[in-house]
Amino acid sequence: MINISPINNKMDDCLYGSILTVISKWRSIDIEMVGADAWGFEFTRPCSAGAAGDLGLIWNRVHAFQCDSWKSMETYYGVKVVWNYTETREESLSIIEYELKNSRPVLTYLNSCYCPWHPRRNEENMHFCLITGIDEENQVFYCDDPSLDIYNEVLPIGLFKQGCGPCITFQKSVVYSRTVDWRDVVGSALNRLGSGESGAFYAMRQLAKELEDEIKNCLDMPFWLEKPIPVVINVNLLQKGRIYFAITLNYLAQQYRIRSLLPIAERLVEVAKKWNSISFMVFKARLNQEDRATLMKIPAKIIEIADFEEETAMKLARVLNS
Structure with missing residues (x-):
């Protein structure tokens, strides 16, 4: 088992708290810069016909963090953070086993329904915990959960398979810089958001359009309403990303x-609160499946968010250029 010391997590968050805990094993950190690359949005194209699994479903094509969104971890802390989206549970298990054999913990998404120690395990909530060891004979993982101040807890691999999602791996870099230029941080954020048809705000509006078309054309309820885990994961990550970048901006301002x-x-x-409201709409519509009016409010809310975020980016650009 890998021993990890808990840290004081000002963010009080299962995702970043766990990431910071791993990074603190190797580096001395100021956590405010961790969110430097967290404001993002990507909506990928549908999978080709006959693609394995359900990766073509609308909410599985939403990514809160683009491929370079965690570059700040490597830039400022010398730790490369890699998100691994796998198509099968066995593929996830192989990644975890490989990392543990190399004495590196793995951060995994785990729906709270399948997290035995979670205080809200009777509800479907996004949660992340660290896997620090494995007992292959008894088919269990050993886990640390810094946000809940829980360590060396047992997670049956069978439960993990039922509730897992993307997993995050860590690689230590040799060279990194602690020099911070606020204009570089802000400029990188704006460049990552992009503009026009290749930008994040256009992608949000595309998501809204596809959701609206699917709701209108679906005789019953959309499949993602019956299995809302991708919605829960991605909406929560979108919410978190905005909060994390806000923490970085407050730090730079001071x-x-x-x-x-x-x-x-x-x-x-x-705007983080606006993203959070999407989850409430989804669960409200799920509880009352005749409530199509609430479903139709979801695309409109995403358009409202896209407009608000685009205006926010324009305001940030004016600060940068002033």
């Missing part, structure tokens, strides 16, 4: 006395 960044951070916290 460090470099750029007070004009503070209202931008406030808007990001506000």
Whole structure:
């Protein structure tokens, strides 16, 4: 088993708390810069006909964090964070076993329904915990859960298979820089969001359009309403990403006395709440499957969010160019 020391996590969050716990094994960290690359959105194209699994489903094509979204971990802390989206549970198990054999913990998504120690295990919630060891004979993982202050807890591999999602692996880099230029951080964030048909806000509107078309054309309820885990995962990650970047902007505002960044951070916290409302709409419609009116509000809400985020990005660009 890999021994990991708990840290004081100001973010009080299962995802970043676990990431920070791993990074702190190797580096001395100031956590405020961890969210430097967390504001993002990607909506990938549908899988080709006959593709394995359900990766072509709408909410499985939403990615809160793009391929380079965790580059700040490597830039500022010298730890490469890799998200692994797998098509089978066996593929996830192979990744975990390989990492543990190399003395590296693995951070995994685990629906709270399948997390034996979670206080809300009777509900479907997004949760992340660290896998630090395996007992192959008894078919259990050993887990640390820094956000709940729980360590060396047992997770049956059978439960893991039922509730797991993407897993995150860590690689230590040799070279990294602790020099921070606030203009570089802000400029990188804006470049990552992009513009036009290749940008994040266009992608949000595309998601809204496809959701609206599916709801209109579906005689019953959409499949993602019956199995809402991808919605729960991605909406929560979108919410978290905005909060994390807001923390970074607040930090930069204080460090470099750029007070004009503070209202931008406030808007990001506000839009995080807007993303969270999507989950409430989904569960409300799921409880009352005749409530198509609530379903139809979801695409409209995403359009509202896209407009709000695009305006926020424009305000941030003006700060950068001032």
